[in-house]
Amino acid sequence: MSALATPGFEDVKAAAARLAGQAHRTPVMRSRTVDAATGAQFFFKCENFQRMGAFKFRGGFNALSCFDAGQRRAGVAAFSSGNHAQAIALAAQILGIPATILMPADAPAMKVAATRGYGGEVVLYDRYKEDREVLARRLAEERGMTLIPPYDHPHVIAGQGTAALELLEDTGPLDALFVPLGGGGLLSGCALSARALAPQCKVYGVEPAAGNDGQQSFRAGRIVHIDTPRTIADGAQTQHLGEHTFAIIRREVEDIHTATDAELVDAMRFFAERMKMLVEPTGCLAFAAARRLAQPGQRIGVILSGGNVDLQRFTQLLGQAG
């Protein structure tokens, strides 16, 4: 656990100020088709249109913006299944900080290429055999770099929370907010914003059915560890929540739901056919559950967390279910 305190909404607001002019203020999209089918009003926060294609830029840039001069010189190390890697690489490039990223060897080719494209040094590992956190800590120590973990860090959480802050600024009060859940950075940050800006709004996390450690943890009241789940939601193949993220999730989140891979494919197809958007499987988690659980008359926010899916992979996934 970082020595820094678990963040609050003040930290989200400070992150928003640092991100102004750096992160896109992504659009909030509507769908009359979804609204007609559910009787609810859906508001989609399109982080698939964020810089580098996912919300992760928010947390990465915020964390690196908080580095002191010595940290900036020595550089940043990170481990990631994909989008955090690109986020750290891009933020480091913008801020002139050297970056080394540990990525799983089976991460989407597009994400590895994009990370290298942003100037990050990529070191590959086997996600089913090696412990990335141990590897990353060793790497950071050897090189004197600051390790920025993908979710369990106060500055990362505060940055991610700016997605819901913007959404709620645009929509006004919501009855429910559905957020994809991997390690909990996005969910915990967004829950801080929802609590402050829309106190009545119920916040739900949605994780892959194949790896419901978040749901288990939420119900058990302690962080449950699982093996790396096999799911198409490659951004949510986490083994456990973080200490900071769990502390916030326990306090601010209403419940954790799950979605199957088949539901994620259905949602991807819907976004492509009806909303003309590419959303990566992990980015579909929140909508996959929200469309099932929506009650007529509700105003429902849904975070689409990213759009980084190889076109070949996208085609393959939709083809299998078509």
Added chain:
Amino acid sequence: MSALATPGFEDVKAAAARLAGQAHRTPVMRSRTVDAATGAQFFFKCENFQRMGAFKFRGGFNALSCFDAGQRRAGVAAFSSGNHAQAIALAAQILGIPATILMPADAPAMKVAATRGYGGEVVLYDRYKEDREVLARRLAEERGMTLIPPYDHPHVIAGQGTAALELLEDTGPLDALFVPLGGGGLLSGCALSARALAPQCKVYGVEPAAGNDGQQSFRAGRIVHIDTPRTIADGAQTQHLGEHTFAIIRREVEDIHTATDAELVDAMRFFAERMKMLVEPTGCLAFAAARRLAQPGQRIGVILSGGNVDLQRFTQLLGQAG
């Protein structure tokens, strides 16, 4: 030629008032990748996110909103390679007007299905053998319906012009505006808005290289007719400009450029991979030329006219060039 006068910017403003609350005010998207590659600033008006997936809703709804009580009762007839069909069907459904649509038998399956889904009656014809305008006029006469042509109608042109009106309201002055060109409804309407709101802005039409009747007409000073061109830009397979559209284009447009099918596929891939959007081949015309012609320092508006491409077709097109 319709008995109505060729429209001006006042008609575009009147259309904008009718469309308020009916058409989406679509987002204007940016791309740092494009800006870095060209040295220009690009502003993408995303009509792929418009209702029914294309700008055509604007013109269709505006035209049907101008019907008198007798016309509303008798219904509307239309001919279209796709998006105009859906636009008329949806606008007719909203306004409670019966609609019959003549569509080419090889139109994208998604467009035919969507037109039927909006409650329109679809009559299919062979676009390479039959003259759709003759067929449509006969159909309208037999049924007492008002024929709304896809582009050469003052209310259609005025409606389409609201796309550039919104873009310029959002961006302020531009140096250049690139617009896809089929029959000229979108180009002429947008040129009216550009002239009024950004008098220094040069307006360019972009049509398929396989069917450059617009370019030929612009240079010859008279409407040139061609055979139906074979191009993946199925929304721009027109054989000639209209009398209203040509009158405006001659007066207000700087030049007409072309784009090859290969350039359209490149642009489709770019939008999907980097901007996470589905844009149909016709919708890529303006960008395909603009990225080639951009000068450093310019502020360039680009209309992405629609996103209605079958996923199977999309995959096939990208696969061939991959």
